[in-house]
Amino acid sequence: MTDYKSIIKSNAFCLVPWIHQMIDTSGAHKLCCVSQGAILKKDDDSDYNSSRNELKDSWNSNHMKSFRKKMLDGIKLDECDSCYSDERVGRTSLRQNINGGWLNSLGEEEIKDRIIYSLQNNYEVLASPVYLDLRLGNLCNLKCRMCHPFSSKQIADEHYSLLKNNPDYNEIYDSMDIAWPNDSSLIQEDYYNDNMNSEWYESNLLWDELIEMIPHLKRVYLTGGEPTLIKNNYKFMEAIIERGYNKKLSLAFNINGMNVNDRFLKLISQFAEIQINVSIDGIGTGNEYIRGNSEWEVVDTNFQKLMSLDNVKEDWHRSPIKLFVNSTIQVYNILDVKNLLDYVTNCRLKFKKYIDLDFILLNNPKFLNVGILNKKIRTKCIDLLDEFLNESSHLYKDDSITLNSVHAVKNLMSEEPTNSHLLKYFMNYTEILDKSRNQTFSNALPELYEMINE
Numbered sequence: 001m002t003d004y005k006s007i008i009k010s011n012a013f014c015l016v017p018w019i020h021q022m023i024d025t026s027g028a029h030k031l032c033c034v035s036q037g038a039i040l041k042k043d044d045d046s047d048y049n050s051s052r053n054e055l056k057d058s059w060n061s062n063h064m065k066s067f068r069k070k071m072l073d074g075i076k077l078d079e080c081d082s083c084y085s086d087e088r089v090g091r092t093s094l095r096q097n098i099n100g101g102w103l104n105s106l107g108e109e110e111i112k113d114r115i116i117y118s119l120q121n122n123y124e125v126l127a128s129p130v131y132l133d134l135r136l137g138n139l140c141n142l143k144c145r146m147c148h149p150f151s152s153k154q155i156a157d158e159h160y161s162l163l164k165n166n167p168d169y170n171e172i173y174d175s176m177d178i179a180w181p182n183d184s185s186l187i188q189e190d191y192y193n194d195n196m197n198s199e200w201y202e203s204n205l206l207w208d209e210l211i212e213m214i215p216h217l218k219r220v221y222l223t224g225g226e227p228t229l230i231k232n233n234y235k236f237m238e239a240i241i242e243r244g245y246n247k248k249l250s251l252a253f254n255i256n257g258m259n260v261n262d263r264f265l266k267l268i269s270q271f272a273e274i275q276i277n278v279s280i281d282g283i284g285t286g287n288e289y290i291r292g293n294s295e296w297e298v299v300d301t302n303f304q305k306l307m308s309l310d311n312v313k314e315d316w317h318r319s320p321i322k323l324f325v326n327s328t329i330q331v332y333n334i335l336d337v338k339n340l341l342d343y344v345t346n347c348r349l350k351f352k353k354y355i356d357l358d359f360i361l362l363n364n365p366k367f368l369n370v371g372i373l374n375k376k377i378r379t380k381c382i383d384l385l386d387e388f389l390n391e392s393s394h395l396y397k398d399d400s401i402t403l404n405s406v407h408a409v410k411n412l413m414s415e416e417p418t419n420s421h422l423l424k425y426f427m428n429y430t431e432i433l434d435k436s437r438n439q440t441f442s443n444a445l446p447e448l449y450e451m452i453n454e
């Protein structure tokens, strides 16, 4: 396949390996944030890691080139399953977003040059990446139930304590196909200590390269961990401003809404384009139950503070700060979908500003994935979404992210349950975390508790 237009239209093709690099919270270089098990490896099977390697080492590694080759040959990567699952239920995937968005922002000629060059040069890409995803450590103040040790130090502490002291928890993790990362070694303590406690994000090798890359970058996604707590995110934003690139590149953050501080607000106000995704997974008790340590009043107050910023405009396309609510759809919040939608709608009406709600569909761990839910809960969820569509869809544009998400969840809920046999793991896991966190499923989410146990 050498025709450029048919390559980029292929369902297997994604621009990521031509424009983007990611450093995960352990310093490992990875294909992208939603890819599974796609840590870039050297020929000797060791990982590329920013504590000892530059991004340019992995950019044209044989592993990266193998991803490019497969995509150019129209072969779907196993690592990209979460994008294909989203597309199956009609949710716009990251692949589709990136392909569409970057064709516009980088321009067709530039994209074409990168692809053609790689085709003619053994899958190498000469130009630098323009889009970085940087996770400079796993410092976080929360311990969300669906998150994992690599994204939160709080979870790592709880996880290793449970692994040592609780045989039932071990049993869940003996069955690794139902758990978090595909590679079970990633959540073992030795691996974690070797990779997470190295403070790799302080290395001069990394900072020299990041500073050198600034003039080439168009977009940087800073998360973690909680990006507003990670001090090196501030250092990087300041470095961009000092060099005068704050009006030339855009930044994106995923924040948990617990720490919207003045230093953060002051720094982001100096950039021409910022995207802030605020993760909210339930309203009130629901959010506090799923997102351990969160306090609804604080999250709500901070969200309203963001909504009231002058840089969040009524016209979304012209808004220097683009605000989203991200809700990770999982078992725990499947009956909270309408509350989440109503919350966003009410904020929009109150502040007269356009924001969207994006339902992110959780894949792993499988026992928190909605595939385990029974027919009755599915029907109830669809009814709630229909209620929202009847009441409020006229307030959203036809092609809005919110409506796309709602229809995707409806489609997902219309499917037959796929993993009912994992319900016992869900119940065990929930009980173990409840004990560890002094919470109670039946009190926090009474309706879901009853419907699961019927």
Ligand code: SF4
Pocket: 013, 014, 015, 016, 017, 031, 032, 033, 034, 035, 036, 077, 079, 080, 081, 082, 083, 094, 095, 098
């Ligand atoms: S298809 Fe999806 S998972 Fe694969 S590289 Fe692109 S965005 Fe990442």
